[in-house]
Amino acid sequence: MAALQRRRLLGVSGLSRTVRALSGMGCPLGSGLAEAAPPPKAPGEDLPSPSHDPHGKNEYDLLVIGGGSGGLACAKEAAQFGRQVAVLDYVEPSPQGTKWGLGGTCVNVGCIPKKLMHQAALLGSALKDAQHYGWNIAQPVHHTWSVMAQAVQNYVKSLNWGHRVQLQDKKVKYFNMKGSFSDPHTVRGLTKGGKETIVTAENIVIATGGRPKYPMHIAGALEYGITSDDLFWLKESPGKTLVVGASYVSLECAGFLTGIGLDTTVMMRSIPLRGFDQQMASLVTEHMESYGTKFLKRCFPTKVEKLESNRLQVTWKNTDLGTEETDSFDTVLWAVGRAPDTETLNLETVGVKTNSETGKIIVDASEATSVPHIYAVGDITEGRPELTPTAIAAGKLLAQRLFGQSSELMDYDNVPTTVFTPLEYGCVGLSEEAAVQCYGSDNIEMVCLRERAQRILGLHFIGPNAGEVIQGFALGIKCGATYPQLMKTVGIHPTCAEEITKLHITKRSGLDATVTGC
Numbered sequence: 001m002a003a004l005q006r007r008r009l010l011g012v013s014g015l016s017r018t019v020r021a022l023s024g025m026g027c028p029l030g031s032g033l034a035e036a037a038p039p040p041k042a043p044g045e046d047l048p049s050p051s052h053d054p055h056g057k058n059e060y061d062l063l064v065i066g067g068g069s070g071g072l073a074c075a076k077e078a079a080q081f082g083r084q085v086a087v088l089d090y091v092e093p094s095p096q097g098t099k100w101g102l103g104g105t106c107v108n109v110g111c112i113p114k115k116l117m118h119q120a121a122l123l124g125s126a127l128k129d130a131q132h133y134g135w136n137i138a139q140p141v142h143h144t145w146s147v148m149a150q151a152v153q154n155y156v157k158s159l160n161w162g163h164r165v166q167l168q169d170k171k172v173k174y175f176n177m178k179g180s181f182s183d184p185h186t187v188r189g190l191t192k193g194g195k196e197t198i199v200t201a202e203n204i205v206i207a208t209g210g211r212p213k214y215p216m217h218i219a220g221a222l223e224y225g226i227t228s229d230d231l232f233w234l235k236e237s238p239g240k241t242l243v244v245g246a247s248y249v250s251l252e253c254a255g256f257l258t259g260i261g262l263d264t265t266v267m268m269r270s271i272p273l274r275g276f277d278q279q280m281a282s283l284v285t286e287h288m289e290s291y292g293t294k295f296l297k298r299c300f301p302t303k304v305e306k307l308e309s310n311r312l313q314v315t316w317k318n319t320d321l322g323t324e325e326t327d328s329f330d331t332v333l334w335a336v337g338r339a340p341d342t343e344t345l346n347l348e349t350v351g352v353k354t355n356s357e358t359g360k361i362i363v364d365a366s367e368a369t370s371v372p373h374i375y376a377v378g379d380i381t382e383g384r385p386e387l388t389p390t391a392i393a394a395g396k397l398l399a400q401r402l403f404g405q406s407s408e409l410m411d412y413d414n415v416p417t418t419v420f421t422p423l424e425y426g427c428v429g430l431s432e433e434a435a436v437q438c439y440g441s442d443n444i445e446m447v448c449l450r451e452r453a454q455r456i457l458g459l460h461f462i463g464p465n466a467g468e469v470i471q472g473f474a475l476g477i478k479c480g481a482t483y484p485q486l487m488k489t490v491g492i493h494p495t496c497a498e499e500i501t502k503l504h505i506t507k508r509s510g511l512d513a514t515v516t517g518c
């Protein structure tokens with residue numbers, strides 16, 4: 001149900017509400033970031049390590065390789081059942097040398113620093129709006145990257161610390177080591193300094209996630225470019241930035257870079273937000289353009305060179321005009337997708353099958369790989385959404401099935417998500433394109449089925465706090481909500497979310513969906 005009846009969601013309405021966006025992440029409001037001081041030194045490795053049994057019994061009931069969203073959730077859940085559990089986590093520095101602590105992508109180089117920087121940008125917009133509400137704020141307002149970065153990085157370090165403490169409290173043994181299989185029950189862990197530890201386990205879960213890809217065919221890409229793994233840990237402003245790619249990572253990063261006042265260009269070779277409802281994707285990019293982000297459409301880069309001035313000169317092909325063009329930037333950010341982190345795991349030796357095209361691990365509905373006691377969850381698995389809540393839920397349910405006599409499987413249908421662009425886009429269920437493909441255009445109205453019950457197949461919302469809005473409606477969709485039920489739902493006035501309860505103009509009617517009054 002595309003939210004066609006668009007209110008003027010920008011400007012004075014709605015922005016005041018965005019300040020609360022972080023409360024759901026456990027991030028303190030207001031001065032919270034400033035309060036997030038660097039954590040004390042991590043606790044020592046003082047948990048007893050079950051010694052290797054020479055008679056062949058495995059040391060641990062469960063060994064998890066990868067201490068990110070899915071792996072930590074699985075390990076902590078398994079420990080609740082009184083099992084011996086160990087986690088191996090190791091962060092390979094990015095090609096530019098950036099490294100971070102325990103907690104995986106979401107905590108260190110994903111959702112959390114991204115949402116905080118998005119919040120920084122929203123605050124900037126609110127400051128500009130504030131003068132219309134009578135606040136005397138000297139314009140133009142300036143943003144200092146190093147202050148934001150320090151606060152974000154301190155906050156992330158406090159989460160690293162929290163994860164270590166939680167593992168210790170739950171008696172999960174943590175090895176800061178890189179794991180690779182020696183045999184189906186044995187993993188070899190290697191510390192940064194090259195010290196080796198052999199760990200054996202009855203069950204093993206692979207949750208090693210993914211890392212950003214570099215377009216290696218482009219000269220200078222690896223040498224001079226950075227990825228999202230580096231961006232969140234930069235101490236100084238990236239300056240004028242070219243962001244290559246047009247999906248979640250690219251548009252979110254370009255959005256907050258623009259919002260904090262940086263000259264930002266997105267280079268898009270095809271469509272924005274592939275797989276999402278394309279009408280909504282266009283609204284997202286149109287808004288970004290009006291917000292100040294530049295777009296180079298149907299362009300792809302061919303080389304990056306360093307100039308004497310230290311700036312990066314990028315050359316690209318414009319496929320519409322058939323021309324070659326160049327410009328110089330301070331930073332080139334590759335946001336061209338992510339690759340699974342399986343290379344060093346030695347999966348072939350133990351017979352864990354991967355998809356030869358994507359490199360991801362093939363799992364069944366119970367997250368089992370081709371080797372019976374080896375499982376995989378999260379971004380490393382083939383065909384699953386690459387999202388933190390799905391990785392966490394899959395990890396927990398797996399532990400419950402392994403040790404808690406549960407048979408409940410993870411349900412990957414109707415997983416809601418939000419793209420945290422300046423104007424956020426939240427959705428759950430099918431895009432209009434997917435609904436038409438599944439049911440035929442004659443059977444669809446507003447991404448609802450047209451048959452009698454009019455079940456809602458997809459809900460799409462663009463506006464402030466889209467994630468907060470969609471989260472509640474996702475419950476309705478999960479319960480099989482229908483269009484008549486939605487129309488019986490009383491809105492909360494005045495909110496942006498209430499627009500969803502008032503949708504009545506469809507595309508087929510040809511009427512103008514712009515909302516002009518209360």
Ligand SMILES: Cc1cc2nc3c(=O)[nH]c(=O)nc-3n(C[C@H](O)[C@H](O)[C@H](O)COP(=O)(O)OP(=O)(O)OC[C@H]3O[C@@H](n4cnc5c(N)ncnc54)[C@H](O)[C@@H]3O)c2cc1C
Pocket residue numbers: 065066067068069070071088089090091092103104105106107109110111112114177178179180207208209210228249341344345377378379380385386387388389391
């Ligand atoms: C910029 C960005 C923004 C994002 N924003 C969101 C968002 O807003 N909402 C959302 O839901 N999702 C978001 N995601 C996606 C989300 O971060 C991932 O889906 C999630 O972190 C996946 O969890 P995971 O457990 O599969 O892997 P990860 O969290 O990546 O954890 C894997 C861990 O395993 C370690 N590891 C790898 N190999 C080994 C080895 N051999 N031995 C030991 N350890 C190893 C890695 O270093 C890492 O610590 C974002 C991602 C990015 C990149």
Ligand SMILES: NC(=O)c1ccc[n+]([C@@H]2O[C@H](COP(=O)([O-])OP(=O)(O)OC[C@H]3O[C@@H](n4cnc5c(N)ncnc54)[C@H](OP(=O)(O)O)[C@@H]3O)[C@@H](O)[C@H]2O)c1
Pocket residue numbers: 215244245246247248249250252269270271272273274300301335336337338385386387417418419420
């Ligand atoms: N808010 C969130 O929940 C959130 C935020 C960030 C990330 N994530 C997760 O992380 C996953 C990865 O996201 P992502 O944005 O990194 O990757 P992605 O969804 O795979 O998108 C990659 C983008 O890069 C483009 N691209 C690929 N190769 C290119 C090249 N050589 N030159 C130019 N452009 C190129 C693609 O264009 P084409 O379409 O033309 O191929 C696409 O726009 C997502 O699936 C998502 O689940 C979630």
